[in-house]
Amino acid sequence: MAGVDQYRIYAVRYGHRDTVPAWEAFHKEHAAPLYGMDYFVWAITNGQRTVIVDTGYSEEEGVRRGRQFLRSPVVGLAELGIDAGHVEHVVLSHFHYDHIGGTALFPRARFWVQEAEMRFYTGPNATRPAFRGSIYLPDILSVVTLNYEGRVAFADGDVEIVSGIWVHAASGHTAGMQIVSAETSRGRAVLTSDASHYYANMDEGYAFNTFVDLAGVYRAYDRIRALAASPDLIIPGHDPLVLQRLKPVAGGIVEL
Numbered sequence: 440m441a442g443v444d445q446y447r448i449y450a451v452r453y454g455h456r457d458t459v460p461a462w463e464a465f466h467k468e469h470a471a472p473l474y475g476m477d478y479f480v481w482a483i484t485n486g487q488r489t490v491i492v493d494t495g496y497s498e499e500e501g502v503r504r505g506r507q508f509l510r511s512p513v514v515g516l517a518e519l520g521i522d523a524g525h526v527e528h529v530v531l532s533h534f535h536y537d538h539i540g541g542t543a544l545f546p547r548a549r550f551w552v553q554e555a556e557m558r559f560y561t562g563p564n565a566t567r568p569a570f571r572g573s574i575y576l577p578d579i580l581s582v583v584t585l586n587y588e589g590r591v592a593f594a595d596g597d598v599e600i601v602s603g604i605w606v607h608a609a610s611g612h613t614a615g616m617q618i619v620s621a622e623t624s625r626g627r628a629v630l631t632s633d634a635s636h637y638y639a640n641m642d643e644g645y646a647f648n649t650f651v652d653l654a655g656v657y658r659a660y661d662r663i664r665a666l667a668a669s670p671d672l673i674i675p676g677h678d679p680l681v682l683q684r685l686k687p688v689a690g691g692i693v694e695l
């Protein structure tokens with residue numbers, strides 16, 4: 440593949456928290472250093488086509504949970520020359536509060552979701568305490584409303600949403616978790632979102648402590664490795680190391 444179907448991938452930080460306890464960052468026994476957590480949206484673009492992955496938390500909900508809201512994701516995207524008001528394709532990796540709180544920032548977009556995610560968060564298990572805590576109800580209602588407005592595109596598994604950019608079902612963290620892959624000049628790259636919060640989750644084989652299916656989390660790690668052309672083309676969802684390992688473009692923005 441060449442030319443138009445190769446993309447550049449950017450991670451745009453919009454939020455942060457200083458401390459994530461080891462018991463949260465890694466399920467089961469794991470001697471971990473003190474971790475922080477960054478919150479990103481991602482942009483995949485070739486200048487003509489742009490896909491945004493996730494929309495961040497709303498400032499209200501992030502701050503209520505003690506997260507820093509560094510800036511609107513819209514401001515970060517603008518630094519890349521991307522006008523959120525004109526974005527047509529947004530992937531919602533899953534329905535947790537820190538990924539779907541900003542759908543209103545993209546008034547012209549269609550939102551790609553996995554059918555299994557919508558089923559789960561409108562179904563009988565959505566209100567179980569272990570799952571209820573990771574969502575913000577107004578966000579879920581927004582996605583339901585978008586669906587009735589004809590602005591949700593459903594995937595059931597793997598779908599090429601535009602030429603060279605795919606969503607892939609990777610259930611485990613949530614029931615309808617999806618990851619995104621895109622062709623780059625160095626081969627296929629993978630945005631894991633919360634299929635792997637940190638590099639260390641995948642590298643060391645200890646899941647983040649929030650999941651519906653631990654075996655599914657491990658299958659997702661295998662899928663990510665199989666999809667990526669090389670390990671350095673994998674971008675985890677929340678790791679502050681992303682800003683150190685990728686190429687700086689602007690404050691809080693890095694390029695793969």
Ligand SMILES: [Zn+2]
Nearest residue numbers: 535537538633
């Ligand atoms: Zn997250």
